[in-house]
Amino acid sequence: MPVVRDPRVLLRLRDFRRLLAVRLLSQCADGVYQVALAAHVVFSPERQASPGAIASAMAVLLLPYSLVGPFAGVLLDRWPRRQVLLLGNLLRALLAGVTAVLLVATVPEWLFYVSALCVTAVNRFVLAGLSAALPRVVDEDRLVVANSLTPTAGTLAAAAGGGLAFLVRLTSVGSDAAVVLLGAALYLGAALASLRLGRALLGPPPELIRSRPWAAVRTTARGLAEGVRHLAERRAAAGALAAMTVTRFCYGALTVLVLMLCRYAWSATESEGLALLGLAVAASGAGYFAAALLSPWAVGRLGTARWMTVCAAAAAVLAAGLGLTFAPGPLLAAAFLLGLVTQSMKIATDTVVQTSVEDAHRGRVFSLYDVLFNAAFVAAAGLAALLLPPDGRSVSLVAVVAVLYAAVAVALRRCFT
DSSP states (O other), X not given: OOOOOOHHHHHTOHHHHXXXXXXXXXXXXXXXXXXXXXXXXXXXXXXXXXXXHHHHHXXXXXXXXXXXXXHHHHHHTTSOHHHHHHHHHHHHHHHHHHHHHHHHSOOOHHHHHHHHHHHXXXXXXXXXXHHHHGGGTSOGGGHHHHHHHHHHHHHHHHXXXXXXXXXXXXXXXXXXXXXXXXXXXXXXXXXXXXXXXXXXXXXXXHHHHTSOHHHHHHTHHHHHHXXXXXXXXXHHHHHHHHHHHHHHHHHHHHXXXXXXXXXXXXXXXXXHHHHHHHHHHHHHHHXXXXXXXXXXXXXXXXXXXXXXXXXXXXXXXXXXXXXXXXXXXXXXXXXXXXXXXXXXXXXXXXXXXXXXXXXXXXXXXXXXXXXXXXXXXXXXXXXXXXXXXXXXXXXXXXXXXXXXXXXXXXXXXXXXX
16 A cells, blocks of 8 residues: 655645644643643642642543543444534533633532543543544545644644643733633634534444434443454554553653652742643654654555554663653653654554544544543553652653563564564
8 A cells, every 4th residue: 555655645635624623723722721730730839749649630530531432432433523523622612611610719629620521521522533534534545644644733732732821821810710711712613613524524424323322322332342343353453552552551651750850859839840841741742743754754664563663662762761860851852752752653553543443433443542541541640659759750660661662562573473
């Protein structure tokens, strides 16, 4: 199969541009919202955040996706995906507004977490829908470059949203509530942008749309079992998903480590720590951008499996070589390089799944993909809570991450040979 490497080829496709616009606005809003939550949980002056507190917050916000994800997959294979993008972003705009009100009101802390959970739960439908819809607007020989451009552009949009949120938060008049309202406005923009796509354009097939969705929900377990069997029959997709899950675990553990270093080891004030975290996010975002440029060439030259193996092996070396310094400069360099490696792995995994999984099962598989992502991140936060001291300097955690990256490289080499 020829691999198209020039992103300009994709940008000539009208429907691809419109789907990309929805992703950019939606993920920019995600970046704004996530920074507001991080600032409230970790960097508020009245809070003394610990690795355990961060792990608890991540569990509250991410672990319930293990329940939402399977239903999202069943519904994504039976609802018009354009409507999922429209209604999902409208609902998130409304719920983000509620979160902003709760931030300025005197309410129990659990209400804030419930509101935040609702916003991010809807996100499962939107992101899985965007991934499942991509093969409907590009040809198969363009999927590698599409998977380089779209998720990476979305991640860069999230980083840009995060940067904008940092700027608003650090101004004298900025507040967490003001940042959340900015995110709500961007969610509304994403909803309006989705109206430019045809209602039936993004699938799934019409015969599945006509089936009753709530009847499908009642048979979720059977549908998931079919999806797992479908995935098990496709060794390449299953192996890529397993590798990406472990990679996500490693990235989550390092994320908590950097949060604690920014909060306590590298800064004297909350504002200084938040600014350092912003630099780390920007460095990682630059790595994602580099991955979008490099991955199509690397996949065309090495093949998808070999490129994933190279990425995992490089991450093992980088995590140990740069992470063990616990100094801002080397770790910011590591943020860039591991961002490049992690996003390159995701680009390759998305392509393997999209080309190996049939359209009728794609929504469920991508939702399972999403569940694995979030469960791995929460598990990583739990490990970090056990291993990290209050200042974030843990040789044990960095060593565990480096060993896991190396194990992924070895497993990929065996899986695809």
